[in-house]
Amino acid sequence: MESLMVVLVGVLVSVGTYLILSRNIIRIILGTAVLSHAVHLLILTVGGLKTGGVPVLGQKDGPFTDALPQALILTAIVISFATTALLLVLAYRVYKTNGTDDVSELRGMPDE
Structure with missing residues (x-):
């Protein structure tokens, strides 16, 4: 089961990296969200x-389960949700101001 999770993490990292390298701001934001889910897994x-x-x-002595990984994941989910929401609001504002969501056009670079 752990090897399946590692393969899934690898797939999510590759998809997130592909989306981050895009020119569209929404794809970049989705890439960061997918990458954060890969880190959670x-x-x-x-x-x-x-x-x-x-x-x-x-309770009596016995084997106990460590709750630290679940606490770290819960904290990371909250932080990634807040970051994604902030980035979506900023992307909407950039689109309303400039009329485009293409990163190269926002930098003032001509299309190739």
Whole structure:
């Protein structure tokens, strides 16, 4: 199962990299979102699947599951959602101001 997750992370990283290298701002934003999902899956895969109980005070000794990978993923999801929302608002404002979402046109470079 972990090898399947690693392959999925590789596919998501390659798709995210392809989208980031695009000239369209919306594709760049979607590429960063896909790349952040790849990082979430990577953190989950590196954390591993462990069996055990919830670490609650007052319980007897036994195997406990580490909740740190899930906490890191939850924090990363919130941060990536906020970043994506901010970038979408900025892209909308750039489109309304300049009338284009092509990065090379925004830089003032002529089409090749």
